[in-house]
Amino acid sequence: MSSDSEWDRSACSDSKLPSSVRSTLLELFGQIEREFENLYIENLELRREIDTLNERLAAEGQAIDGAELSKGQLKTKASHSTSQLSQKLKTTYKASTSKIVSSFKTTTSRAACQLVKEYIGHRDGIWDVSVAKTQPVVLGTASADHTALLWSIETGKCLVKYAGHVGSVNSIKFHPSEQLALTASGDQTAHIWRYAVQLPTPQPVADTSQISGEDEVECSDKDEPDLDGDVSSDCPTIRVPLTSLKSHQGVVIASDWLVGGKQAVTASWDRTANLYDVETSELVHSLTGHDQELTHCCTHPTQRLVVTSSRDTTFRLWDFRDPSIHSVNVFQGHTDTVTSAVFTVGDNVVSGSDDRTVKVWDLKNMRSPIATIRTDSAINRINVCVGQKIIALPHDNRQVRLFDMSGVRLARLPRSSRQGHRRMVCCSAWSEDHPVCNLFTCGFDRQAIGWNINIPALLQEK
Template identity: 25%
Template sequence: MNVNVVPCTTWVKRGVAAPNPEKVQLTPAELEGIIKRTQTQLEDIDSDSEVNDQNDHVVANGNQTTNSAPSGENAASTDEFNFENYDDEDGNIHCSIGGLAVINADGTDPFVTVGEDEDVDSEKEDDIIKPDDNLVLVAHVEGDASLLEIFVYNEKEGSFYCHHDLLLPAFPLCMEWLSFDPSDAKPANFCAIGDMTPIIQVWDLDLIDCLEPAFTLGSKPKKKKKQKRVGHKDAVLDLSWNSNYTHVLASGSVDQTVLLWDLENGTPVTKIKHFAEKVQSIAFHPRETHHLLTGSADSTAKLFDCRTDDTFKSWEATGEVERVLWNHFDPNYFFISTNNGNIECVDVRQGQHVWQKKAHEKEITGLSLSSSCPGLLVTSSDDSVIKIWDVLDIHTMDLVFEKKTNLGALQCLSSCPDSPFVFASGGDNKSHNYKVWDLMEITAVAERFKGRSLINSDSVSTSSDSHQGELMEVTEDMECITLKDKNKVK
């Protein structure tokens, strides 16, 4: 598979990562166990695929026929990411660890020729993550290999380098940082990743040379073992962590559902099914902890109140919804980007659009607000263009700067949580596909925003302290934020 792309990226706040990430030291027995489990999983996948292939053949009136896939324009509209034919492409989305790892009888790796006493310590200082460092998480797919690359970015020093990376089992499509560890009461430094499979992988970013995720969410059915499916039925396109209720993670999927996961026990407790197409973007409200915003390819954005049965508001968009974004400076409004290059602003209180604007020539894959500079909105698109807007006046959208990048078709965009003018974007250019932008180096941006008062978005509140306390008490139990479909979520 001839590909080199960064499909998703996100940031980790300063002071969160462990100063000295722990290097995993596997015993030969542990490594052998991982290899055997991986081989068993791959065998189960192959076995289930054979069964599914047999079931795809329908016998009618004694004649064998096959279910045909849509073709032409219809196929493009219903299967944008070519999920139908993904398994038939060259390469394998699963990592065949069994063919890569070899262990000698004495427990040594025959491919390692440098002894421990010969290790070079010249880069030891780079291994230490300082309090003023940000981590930048980059999903990187090159050929058949999918990696989660953990970069260190220090704005003051101007440094940016890869600290360590993790080998992923499948093509990543979305990621979300979270600090909830079901096995430890202390805050964690985890990254949840949705990929081409229905299973969500959660990785510990404070571990180096880790071969397995800290835990996974969901499981595929195993017909031979008579195990039922848990979770999604298809690829996971977006994730949203509820930072107010840290044990709650939402996921949107190609299977036209949103699931709310209880991270305490790793199970889905709520299923939202009010969609006619794949769910491409989801976001919890920054203050109202029960409210979940969704955008799907059925050209609608929906706002759900997770405390009540089937309660939601819906807005028609001008195209398939690619991204949804709360205005965290004033969460009475949110933004929508679409596959035909439009951006739309919606007033939740009035239940109607404030404006819509043609912003790009192709689908808008990135939609991000500055962490603390009000009105600074950045968009990126499949047309390779990045644009900077001023939306301080919520009734207008003023273009400040635009640039055609050399990153290829832009796939993702993310704002630094600690620096108001630092953003990162990734694309599919095979030779250069990732960049961290300091927007203050752009004259037009500096002139527009340098005098603007910065606001810590975490301090903005639309609810009184007493009301917020009431919400926290009401939803202390996960049962309180479940919807009608919660029973037997599979």
């Protein structure tokens, strides 16, 4: 009865689907029926083989290798043969069901992903990647080598090197309207610094084959002088910030600008987040409440909202829209460290965790997620494509996967010995309007990569 009612509900919902989707579903169910019919036939044949073998062994009782088999030995032999055939049946069933699952996967519309440019020059792993919001549009990377670099997206040339920190640079974010960068560091400070860049003329041929042509080789110390020389030879270096934000008692792991760019927020391993006035460098609010180190902070693109993530398995939403008060909401949706939580333009927050899940939340009802994405590896700093609502997931296992907001997997970025990341991928960042690269990733292999992601029209309509 319950099965019939489920099919009834399915039929009702099916009637609301477009004809193309209904036809695809019917074809899939037809494939499933055919697969199970084949399984049934194979099962019958295997059963006949088992019965025939048992009858032959019991009737003949013949000697093997010159020795007479006892009744007990015959039973053991038959049991062993039956076990082998049962294993064959299980293997056949598993292979057949895998075909069914594969048929579902192959019918899912995918994004076309192409590696366009690699940005190489850091002497240590890259923690963060970001794209400028103002012209000229440049790429920023923050590295454990104590520097932040700005790059020409088209040519891969380093434009500016910031060397004002004395610790790992853990995050970089660009001002919404000025040529200012905000960096957070292991030296317990966040710096605001001004840059002025002139983009080089793009080369006629973008040659990425020489960079990505290496097989999977671990970076060694002997490579460092060459990499450093390439970056520093003609790259201007900034060593002194405009402003230094200094109220934390531990590593500053992340930072971001509030809407309008007059205030900035920082997140620290001292278990607090701080809100600063950019012009005066004064501490406006100290946001306390997390039980363990913070891992990330993010601001809403149009509202005075901040979300902070922590190793305490929670993320917190801070509301500064009313200047007289600031409220906080705590969300407990993960079972391990929340590595990042980010806003979308609408009313959603997307959180990623070391528990290998990503969850999509509705700000109007945050009691439970509206979608959960389960993966096979811990997830680092995620980013959401605003226009097409696509989530880019960087993983510990060197993979980068794309999902839509409902949790449907769209693509996995290509990775091989000749292209893609060779170590943990730390961060992703979209640049939707760029004609060449619209997604960037970075990782412990000391490189950032620019990708061209082409989303099929069917996905854009969802």
